[in-house]
Amino acid sequence: MTTPIYIGDEVSSAGFRLAGLRVRIPSAGEWQQELEWAMEQTQLVLISSAVASEIPTQELDHYLSRLSPAIVVVPDVHGATPMMDLSTRLRKQMGMQE
Numbered sequence: 001m002t003t004p005i006y007i008g009d010e011v012s013s014a015g016f017r018l019a020g021l022r023v024r025i026p027s028a029g030e031w032q033q034e035l036e037w038a039m040e041q042t043q044l045v046l047i048s049s050a051v052a053s054e055i056p057t058q059e060l061d062h063y064l065s066r067l068s069p070a071i072v073v074v075p076d077v078h079g080a081t082p083m084m085d086l087s088t089r090l091r092k093q094m095g096m097q098e
Helices: 010-018 031-041 057-064 086-093
Strands: 005-007 022-024 044-048 070-074
Touching: 005 010, 005 031, 010 022, 022 031, 031 044, 057 070
Parallel strands: 005 022, 005 044, 044 070
Antiparallel strands: none
């Protein structure tokens, strides 16, 4: 399996880089280019909740329901962008909730 990729802010990226992941730090509005690149490179893409909040809801749901590569939203280290509760996130990712 290839090395997972994290897309998010600089502070979180430093931690993920130390954990062995490749990281991308998108400029404002560049999330799509970074996500498309990452999906071609690996089987697991982690995106911060701040980046996920920039993605239109229907498009985000499409990305999250993909099996390959798996795309997962992780909490924002700054806590500026709240995440959905765990049960809602899991149902959405499994395609059980519209």
